[in-house]
Amino acid sequence: MKPIRHHPVPIRTLLATLAASLLVFNASAQIVVKVDSTRTWLGFNNVTETNGFASYVFGSAWGLADLRAQFIPANSPTGWPLNTVGVLRPNTNTFDNTDMNVPPFWNYPDGTPNKLIEANWYVDVFTNFAGQTVTFEGTVISNTIPLATGELPTVSPPTWHVVAFIKEFTPTYGFIGITTVELTGPGPFSVTRPIGPNSACQYGFYTFGPNTAPNSPEAMTGLGVVVEDSDPAILTEPAPVTITSGGTVNLGVQAVGATPLSYQWKRFGTNLVDGGNISGATTTDLVIANAQPSDSGPYLxxxxxxxxxxxxxxVQVNVLDILIVDEPDDQRVEQGSTVVFSVEATSSSPLTYQWKFVSGGTTNNLADGANVSGAHTDTLTLSNVQVADSGTYLVTISTGSGSTDSDARLLVKTYEEYSNFLENPGFDNDPDGLDESPWVRFEVTDPSFGAFQDAQDTYFGGGNVNVHAGTYVSFTTFGAEWSGIYQDVPASPGQIFTADMWFYNPSTDAIPGPEFSAQNESFLEVQFRAGGTVLQQYVTPFMDHTMPKDVWINLQATNAGTFGTMPPTSNAKYLVAPPGTTTVRFQVTLHNIANSIGNGSLYYDSARLMLKIPVDLQVTQTGNNVELSWKSQGATSYQVQYKDNLNDPDWIDLEVVPGTGQVVTRSYPLTPNQRLYRVLTL
Incomplete structure (x- = not known):
């Protein structure tokens, strides 16, 4: 929105000087505008001391409700006209007689105003009327506002100037001048002003005077003007489009009229017809499929x-001579990794590339340096990335016809965090529960049936909430046949996971049982998916009213179910993503079989979906010791075992080694005979 700027001299003095010095050019055309409610009407208040614009205080955009400007709907069965009457009343929004400062800002304790307000209700056409003579005309139905007779309105008794105006500005909204006509009573009005060749223009109404107390006699007065909506009228204009070749252009318009409407889209002023890649040429929505650079141009x-x-x-449609064949992929890596983003694009002209890093709302161009290479190519390489390198990596691809962007998200996790593929696993990111993403609740959206809580919260039946770890936990109350919470994360075929979570059944809000003749089951489930298709599912043992109360219990998803396209398997600690997997869903599910809705809650915390990477064991001899080395994962433990003979029935545990996310090395004395070692991921 373009602001209205104040005029720095008293209004009547300004008008007198304008009359003698207005114009030294000839306008090329005549434009007549009316009180048309299909246009966008804005509000702006200029505030002065009681001596007027000689002591300007501030100006600010103002909501139309606070401005006390409104259109009265026509409620026409055909949708046109939109409105019948426009009404502008004296300002009451700023009235404040409780200010104890001396002097008070808005009003004295007895209500006497200490400021004057120019309340503008207007249409801004920017430079669309530049170089033309503009006439703003209409009809006043009534004006009951007490009118000022002098140069300045008075505060006691309160009076106002009520004005129709045309204002002129530079393209950057430096004030040039104003032409006005006072609106004193019923009847027609007209105000005309030539607008300079490069000037912006606004037209509308203002009241200039004091604020007044709500419900005072003056507050009930107002200006009423006849609304003359355009027929037909465009309510929503088409918007410019810039896309790459091969994309789809969508242009739309919304219009109203007194009789049925017809539409004709044009390019370079020539009527378009349906055919080829064009459809909707005589409808509200024009579609250009598989758009090519030759489809670029001006459309209306x-x-x-x-x-x-x-x-x-x-509106300009710009179809760039760029076709993006392959976008860069989002990546999730552990600190210290090397990350490669690549984009594939084609064009009939040479392409240039500029990779950028976007974080915290700031975009910075990348340049080749210590850990960055390929900043101006189609492949960006980042080495030794750290958590602070998380963010969006965007590439701007340019050619002679313009430029387009493609981006991908990089999430760098610490060694300890990387193994757990879940985000916000302990529900501590958003303590207010207003944004639980990436967790998604299903069936139940009422926060009383599921939210994040801390130890200051209480169970429905009393007692403070017990938190397993961190500050917050989450809960779900039986609220539908199926209810709960889930999170989807990217996964690939062959990846190996373990899944577990901690659960709590409070005795004061227990899972319902025979006392309610209730039947239910709750469980953690892990679904390997291809899009929306479930390929394989694993669940924990079911939880119902027999579950122990007032104690945290850890359950692991190991039981392969029959739900999905893959055949069930035997129980497995390690969950292997089957062929076709694109995502894995980690879900807490509450199933009401009978009479459980609203009668009990399940609390849960510390979710883990742990990626397990097979150990690549390296063995070396150093002096009289044998050294075992492997790349470890954070938050993961490893069991070192040995055998002295391959035919021995059992492996012997040697020690448990905590993972660090880096290479770990363990040293053991050489033995006189052969010894076999292995390392298991726990």
Whole structure:
């Protein structure tokens, strides 16, 4: 929105000087505008001391409700006209007689105003009327506002100037001048002003005077003007489009009229017809499929009814001579990794590339340096990435016809965090529970049936909430046949996971049982998915009213179910993503079989979906010791075992080694005979 700027001299003095010095050029055309509610009307207040614009205080955009400006709907069965009357009343929004400062800002304790307000209700056309003579005309139905007779309105008794205006500005909204007409009573009004060749223009109404107390006699007064909506009228204009070749252009318009409307889209002023890659040429929505650079150009739509025609604004469609064949992929890596982003694009002209890093709302161009290479190529390489390198990596691809962007998200996790593929696993990211992403609740959205809580919260039946770890936990109350919470994460075929979670059944809000004749089951489930298709599912043992109460219990998903496209397997600690897997869903599920809704809650915390990477064991001899080395994962433990003979029935545990996310090395004395070692991921 373009602001209205104040005029720095008293209004009447300004008008007197304008009359003698207005124009030294000839306008090329005449434009007549009316009180048309299909246009966008804005609000702006200029505030001065009681001596007027000689002591300007501030100006600010103002909501129309606070401005006390409104259109009265026509409620026409055909949708046109939109409104019948426009009303502007004296300001009450700023009235404040409780200010004990001396002097008070808005009003004295007895209500006497200490400021004057120019309340503008207007349409901003920017430079669309530049170089033309503009006339703003209409009809006043009534004006009951007490009118000022002098140069300045008075505060006691309160009076106002009520004005129709046309204002002129530079393209950057430096004030040039204003032409006005005072609105004193019922009857027509007209105000005309030539607008300079490069000037912006606003037209509308303002009241200039004091604020007044709500419900005072003056607050009930107002200016009423006849609304003359355009027929036909465009309510929503088409918007410019820039896309790459092969994409789809969608242009739309919304219009109203007194009689049925017809539409004709045009490019370079020539009517378009359906055929080839064009459809909707005579409808509200134009579609250009598989758009090519030759489809670029200026587009508009002509809307017609029995009363006449109106053209939309001209919008530019720019189809770039760039086709992105392959976008860069989002990546999740552990600290210290090397990350490669690549994009594949084609064009009939040479392409240039600029990779950028976007974080915290700031975008910075990347340049080749210590850990960055390929910043100006189609492949960006980042080495030794750290958590602070998390963010969006965007590449701007440019050619002679313009440029387009493609981006991917990088999430760098610490060694300890990387193994757990879940985000916000302990529900501590958003303590208010207003944004639980990436967790998604299903069936139940009422926060009383599921939310994040801390130890200051209480169970429905009393007692403070017990938190397993961190500050917050989550809960779900039986609220539908199926209810709960889940999180989807990317996964690939062959990846190996373990899944577990901690659960709590409070005795004061226990899972319902025979006392309610209730039947239910709750469980943690892990679903390997291909899009929306479940390929394989694993669940924990079911939890019901027999579950122990007031104690945290850890359950692991090991039981392969029959739900999904893959055949069930035997129980497995390690969950292997089957062929076709694109995502894995980690879900807490509450199933009401009978009479459980609203009667009990399940609390849960510390979710883990742990990626397990097979150990690549390296063995070396150093002096009289044998050294075992392997790349470890954070938050993961490893069991070292040995055998002295391959035919021995059992492996012997040697020690448990905690993972660090880096290479770990363990040293053991050489033995006189052969010894076999292995390392298991726990």
């Amino acid at each position: 739509v002509t809307v017609t009814d029995d009363a006449g025609s109106v053209d939309s604004q001209v």
